[in-house]
Amino acid sequence: MSDVADKKTILIVDDTPENIDVLRGLLEADYKVKVALEGNRALKIANSSNPPDLILLDIMMPGLSGYDVCEQLKDNPLTRRIPVIFVTAMGEVDDESKGFALGAVDYMTKPVSPPIVHARVRTHLALYDQALQLEDTVQQRTKELNDTRMEIIRRLGRAAEYKDNETGMHVIRMSLYSKILARAAGLDEEQAELLLNAAPMHDVGKIGIADHILSKPGSLNDEEWAVMRKHPEFGAEIIGDNASSILRMARIVALAHHEKWDGSGYPLGLAGEDIPLAARIVAIADVFDALTTVRPYKQAWSVDEAVADLQKEAGSHFDPQLVSKFVTVLPEILKVKASYVETAH
Numbered sequence: 424m425s426d427v428a429d430k431k432t433i434l435i436v437d438d439t440p441e442n443i444d445v446l447r448g449l450l451e452a453d454y455k456v457k458v459a460l461e462g463n464r465a466l467k468i469a470n471s472s473n474p475p476d477l478i479l480l481d482i483m484m485p486g487l488s489g490y491d492v493c494e495q496l497k498d499n500p501l502t503r504r505i506p507v508i509f510v511t512a513m514g515e516v517d518d519e520s521k522g523f524a525l526g527a528v529d530y531m532t533k534p535v536s537p538p539i540v541h542a543r544v545r546t547h548l549a550l551y552d553q554a555l556q557l558e559d560t561v562q563q564r565t566k567e568l569n570d571t572r573m574e575i576i577r578r579l580g581r582a583a584e585y586k587d588n589e590t591g592m593h594v595i596r597m598s599l600y601s602k603i604l605a606r607a608a609g610l611d612e613e614q615a616e617l618l619l620n621a622a623p624m625h626d627v628g629k630i631g632i633a634d635h636i637l638s639k640p641g642s643l644n645d646e647e648w649a650v651m652r653k654h655p656e657f658g659a660e661i662i663g664d665n666a667s668s669i670l671r672m673a674r675i676v677a678l679a680h681h682e683k684w685d686g687s688g689y690p691l692g693l694a695g696e697d698i699p700l701a702a703r704i705v706a707i708a709d710v711f712d713a714l715t716t717v718r719p720y721k722q723a724w725s726v727d728e729a730v731a732d733l734q735k736e737a738g739s740h741f742d743p744q745l746v747s748k749f750v751t752v753l754p755e756i757l758k759v760k761a762s763y764v765e766t767a768h
């Protein structure tokens with residue numbers, strides 16, 4: 424037989440010590456055996472840091488009956504999945520469906536037959552093991568699926584950068600700035616994380632803009648601007664209408680990151696709090712990074728100059744409250760800026 428450490432643990436619950444002795448005698452060669460003479464003790468053991476892998480449960484007990492114990496086990500997420508087999512005296516149970524309804528996996532009758540005890544215990548332990556493994560696999564696959572989805576979302580953001588004169592670092596920095604500002608604006612950790620992952624797609628719509636406009640060295644004429652200003656709508660179309668929370672947020676950000684607080688932005692000319700908060704946050708993060716880094720058409724501004732510009736534009740371009748929050752978290756922002764420095768390319 425395998426090591427003691429590998430042995431499964433069986434909890435025997437019965438108010439009659441002789442019954443416990445019989446079952447223990449049958450099982451202790453192959454399993455670790457714990458015993459409880461009454462229901463509350465059984466629940467305590469089941470809830471311990473070292474819970475049993477299977478419970479053999481007597482029904483008629485003083486105090487909590489086996490049914491009560493089973494019900495409480497099944498009500499508790501920590502103990503819900505431990506298989507319970509009722510062990511009852513002949514004729515003691517007139518309603519076997521009750522036990523099954525409470526979530527028991529099987530019945531055995533006393534006096535117990537050794538081969539039946541061995542077979543049932545082995546079968547239900549194996550089923551339980553399989554269920555746990557399946558759950559592990561599902562969890563692992565779900566994580567893989569999420570990771571893949573996140574990776575595709577990141578790559579979509581990168582695709583837009585290849586068309587644009589921006590760099591991968593821009594997207595990383597502005598997403599991290601967005602997350603910091605989101606937290607400062609009172610979004611919870613989950614929403615802030617969502618924005619971190621959605622922000623890289625803010626300019627994905629630039630995929631739909633002709634190269635001669637995107638990479639034109641001089642300034643754009645009116646007609647070219649009119650095309651350029653379509654990138655938020657292109658972005659929303661590329662991302663599509665999706666049930667996933669991250670893609671929904673990405674769509675909002677792509678569509679509204681050029682709206683301005685005073686209503687003079689595009690594409691919809693939304694004003695104030697009609698502009699979704701996520702987009703107001705990204706607008707600040709995006710512009711701050713554009714200002715403080717070199718672009719083909721401009722030098723990098725100093726942090727002071729960039730902050731002064733955000734403050735000047737507070738109330739016209741930007742949400743003024745968010746600009747003040749940005750200033751409060753500036754030390755954190757600058758840490759990110761220092762960690763993701765542009766490499767020449």
Ligand SMILES: [Fe+2]
Pocket residue numbers: 625626654680681
């Ligand atoms: Fe944009």
Ligand SMILES: [Fe+2]
Pocket residue numbers: 589593597625626709
């Ligand atoms: Fe950007």
